[in-house]
Amino acid sequence: MHWPHKTLYNSQTGIALLIVIWLLTFLTVLVLSFSLMVRSEVYSTLSFKEEIENKLLAEAGIERGIMEIFYLNTNNKQNIILEDMDVVKADGREYFGHAGEGFYSFRIFDESGKININSLSDGNRIIMNNLLVNYGLSVDEADSIIDSILDWKDADELHRLNGAESDYYMSLPDSYRSKNSNFSTVEELLMVKGITPEILFGDAKNSAGIIHLITVYSKANKINLKTAPKVVLMAIPGFTDELADSIITLRDSGPDEIATYLSSFLGTSYELIAPYIDTKDSNIYTIEAKGYMKEKKINYAIRSTVIIERNNKYRVVYYKSPV
Numbered sequence: 669m670h671w672p673h674k675t676l677y678n679s680q681t682g683i684a685l686l687i688v689i690w691l692l693t694f695l696t697v698l699v700l701s702f703s704l705m706v707r708s709e710v711y712s713t714l715s716f717k718e719e720i721e722n723k724l725l726a727e728a729g730i731e732r733g734i735m736e737i738f739y740l741n742t743n744n745k746q747n748i749i750l751e752d753m754d755v756v757k758a759d760g761r762e763y764f765g766h767a768g769e770g771f772y773s774f775r776i777f778d779e780s781g782k783i784n785i786n787s788l789s790d791g792n793r794i795i796m797n798n799l800l801v802n803y804g805l806s807v808d809e810a811d812s813i814i815d816s817i818l819d820w821k822d823a824d825e826l827h828r829l830n831g832a833e834s835d836y837y838m839s840l841p842d843s844y845r846s847k848n849s850n851f852s853t854v855e856e857l858l859m860v861k862g863i864t865p866e867i868l869f870g871d872a873k874n875s876a877g878i879i880h881l882i883t884v885y886s887k888a889n890k891i892n893l894k895t896a897p898k899v900v901l902m903a904i905p906g907f908t909d910e911l912a913d914s915i916i917t918l919r920d921s922g923p924d925e926i927a928t929y930l931s932s933f934l935g936t937s938y939e940l941i942a943p944y945i946d947t948k949d950s951n952i953y954t955i956e957a958k959g960y961m962k963e964k965k966i967n968y969a970i971r972s973t974v975i976i977e978r979n980n981k982y983r984v985v986y987y988k989s990p991v
Contacts (some may be wrong), residue, residue, distance in 0.1 A: 721770060722968035725959025729772035730972050732765055733955035734982060737776060741976060757919060758953055759895045760880065774957040780950035781895030782883040783903070785817060786850040792889070795944060798903035803878060813862040820860050823848050832861040851884045853986065885973055885985065890946040893926050894919055906940040951976040956991065
């Protein structure tokens with residue numbers, strides 16, 4: 669005999685079971701989602717905390733660099749330096765320090781030791797040409813870039829043989845006109861025909877790029893032998909690898925020793941190099957600092973350019989955070 673109420677009871681039990689399973693599944697998914705969200709928030713908070721810590725450490729590196737510049741300018745002509753008070757070099761060497769449980773590194777670049785693209789002309793373009801060729805570009809690529817740099821900053825719309833003026837830039841999808849004036853920042857080079865981010869900032873092949881080697885802030889049109897990186901020295905006509913290494917070694921002895929060495933070592937060839945070099949001190953420096961914890965896997969980098977003024981004051985003319 670068939671009992672209808674029993675069938676109905678079994679049906680209701682099955683529906684209730686399905687509802688319970690569905691609710692358990694929903695609650696499980698909800699709990700897992702909440703757990704993942706909380707975990708993401710925790711990691712995000714820790715990452716933010718680490719970034720802030722590294723940033724503050726990098727800023728400490730910038731301040732240390734400024735302090736060292738003042739000490740450098742005060743003691744660069746002293747024959748006797750106190751023990752453990754060595755004068756830092758403004759030629760891009762890396763120095764290290766620590767603050768609390770964190771660490772920082774900093775490098776100081778004297779802007780007079782770089783190639784001033786605002787002083788670039790048809791007469792001295794060979795230095796920039798050598799720099800780009802040594803970087804890895806072909807002679808034709810380097811020649812086209814230099815023509816385009818000179819066209820970008822000259823006052824007319826007449827382009828050089830391999831250069832570019834407004835007619836070229838206006839033909840681009842995102843069009844703009846040639847500036848016809850000096851560069852305001854080094855990054856402005858990215859607007860010039862032939863200059864790519866890889867050339868300026870570096871890539872897997874050349875990690876540093878040329879941004880550390882060129883300037884728009886220096887007032888000089890010659891290269892300061894006291895502070896120029898080796899790659900810049902190698903771009904000067906007549907320089908050899910041996911000569912560049914000797915100059916860097918002599919920096920601890922002072923500018924007089926460098927000049928004497930050049931005259932005696934080069935003899936008559938000194939006249940070839942002389943138009944491109946100098947040993948005058950600068951008052952414009954770029955500091956690059958990185959902040960990191962012990963692992964050094966993650967760091968925060970800052971770049972700042974300062975002008976040292978009278979009465980122990982300085983003025984920031986460029987600041988980028990992070991780099």
